[in-house]
Amino acid sequence: MSTVQQPDPKDRPARLTVGVVGAGRVGPALAASLQLAGHRPVAVSGVSDASRRRAAQLLPDIPLVTPAEVLERAELVLLTVPDDALPDLVEGLAATGAVRPGQLLVHTSGRYGAKVLDPALRAGALPLALHPAMTFTGTPVDVQRLAGCSFGVTAPDELRLAAEALVIEMGGEPEWIAEENRPLYHAALALGANHLVTLVAQSMELLRTAGVEAPDRMLGPLLGAALDNALRSGDAALTGPVARGDAGTVAAHVTELRKHAPQTVAGYLAMARATADRALAHGLLKPELAEDLLGVLAHGTEGDAG
Numbered sequence: 628m629s630t631v632q633q634p635d636p637k638d639r640p641a642r643l644t645v646g647v648v649g650a651g652r653v654g655p656a657l658a659a660s661l662q663l664a665g666h667r668p669v670a671v672s673g674v675s676d677a678s679r680r681r682a683a684q685l686l687p688d689i690p691l692v693t694p695a696e697v698l699e700r701a702e703l704v705l706l707t708v709p710d711d712a713l714p715d716l717v718e719g720l721a722a723t724g725a726v727r728p729g730q731l732l733v734h735t736s737g738r739y740g741a742k743v744l745d746p747a748l749r750a751g752a753l754p755l756a757l758h759p760a761m762t763f764t765g766t767p768v769d770v771q772r773l774a775g776c777s778f779g780v781t782a783p784d785e786l787r788l789a790a791e792a793l794v795i796e797m798g799g800e801p802e803w804i805a806e807e808n809r810p811l812y813h814a815a816l817a818l819g820a821n822h823l824v825t826l827v828a829q830s831m832e833l834l835r836t837a838g839v840e841a842p843d844r845m846l847g848p849l850l851g852a853a854l855d856n857a858l859r860s861g862d863a864a865l866t867g868p869v870a871r872g873d874a875g876t877v878a879a880h881v882t883e884l885r886k887h888a889p890q891t892v893a894g895y896l897a898m899a900r901a902t903a904d905r906a907l908a909h910g911l912l913k914p915e916l917a918e919d920l921l922g923v924l925a926h927g928t929e930g931d932a933g
Contacts, residue, residue, distance in 0.1 A: 643731070646701025647671040647686070648694045648716070650678035652763035653735050654707030655685035657797060659770050661703075662686075664796035670700040681765045698725040703793075706734040714743055721746035733757050733793070737813035740781035740806035755790045756781040756809070759799065760816055774798040779812055781805070826898075829891050836887050862909045869899050870906040872916025874923045881927040896927050 643666045647654040650673030658668045671682045672694045679691060698704055698720060708716055713736050720726055728751025732744055737758040744754035758779040763769045778799045782790040791801040804812050827850065834842035856864035868876040877899060884892050903920055906912035912920070 642666055643703040644669045644701045646697035646704045647682070648697050648704060648706050649673070649708035649712075650682040650691075651707055651709075652681065652765040652769070653759065654705050655681050655765075656763060656769035656773070657705055657707070657735065657759070658689075659685045659767075660773050660797040661793070663770070666703065666796075670697040672697050677765075685767060685770070694720065695723065695725040698727065698730065701730075703731040703733065706732065710736045710738045713739060717744055718746050721750045724750075726750040726752045729753065731755060731789075735759065737779060737816060738810055740804070740809040741783060742806055753786055753789075754782065755786060755793070757790060757794060758813075760802075762820060775800060777802050779804040779809070781809060825894075829888070829894070833884075833888055833891070862905050862911070865902065865906050865909075865911055867902075869902045869920065870911050872912050872920050874916070874919040877920060878923045878927075881923070892927065896924055900924050 643661075645658050645661050645666050645668045647658050647668070647670070650671050655671065658671070662668050668686050668689050670692050671686055671689050672692060673679050673682050682689065682691060692700070694716070706713065706716060713734055717732075717734075726732065726747045730752045732747045732752040733755045734744065735758055736743070736756070737760075739756060741748075741754045741756050744752065744756075748754050756779070759773065760777045760779060761769075761772055776799045778794040778797075778801050780787075780790050780794060780801045781804050787803070794801040827846065830846060831842040834845060839845055853864070868880070880895065881892065884895055900921075903912060903917060903924065907914065907917050
């Protein structure tokens with residue numbers, strides 16, 4: 628159940644025509660979600676074959692046009708392009724007169740707040756930054772996953788209610804992020820989600836090397852419990868040889884990783900040091916055990932460099 632107070636009907640956006648500039652994994656899913664809420668997708672732009680297929684799957688019968696034509700047809704425009712491409716896109720659309728006064732311009736970048744849309748604001752557009760804190764597959768399942776998904780919201784104060792209403796209509800939970808905090812907010816999400824994928828993939832590869840036939844089945848319950856414990860208890864959920872100060876076990880890990888998967892050693896050592904620091908700071912790792920453990924980790928670094 629949503630914990631966010633539902634906006635008064637007078638603060639909810641009217642039914643809008645919706646356009647998508649950049650048919651990557653995010654844009655078509657958000658447009659499809661807005662369509663379920665009663666808005667009307669009318670145009671989408673995409674360059675690659677993959678983006679065109681995604682648009683056809685999630686937004687069937689919606690015409691594929693140029694970005695300028697998307698802005699011409701839509702009252703609400705989703706700018707769902709890569710972060711590094713966003714500033715130039717906004718500048719170009721504003722410079723060519725594609726932006727219309729009163730048009731809602733929404734980007735979904737986690738890195739940027741509303742200020743990246745300033746060129747469009749000067750052209751009369753209404754700028755919103757709505758970043759879904761979710762990983763996307765580019766398939767219809769993404770629309771379902773938006774239910775209960777948090778969105779990092781940044782917008783001018785006068786547009787805050789409209790921004791939050793759009794998020795709620797997509798089934799999301801709006802979380803207000805100050806403009807100056809957007810890069811830190813995005814770094815936190817990348818640290819938790821993107822790096823998790825790398826860690827899990829490495830773990831599965833190592834288990835296969837160790838002879839485990841179904842590493843996904845083995846890891847599923849373990850990682851699910853670890854995630855649940857971490858979200859509930861934070862650092863108190865730390866377990867394992869590093870938190871216990873088992874220096875000999877950690878040394879054996881490093882030896883085996885060097886032998887079978889040397890590309891994983893640097894990541895293992897970095898995470899082990901970070902884990903040791905947190906376990907020590909929270910009283911989980913005894914200081915008398917920490918010295919030997921940190922010595923093993925330092926020696927592991929030297930061996931890696933050599």
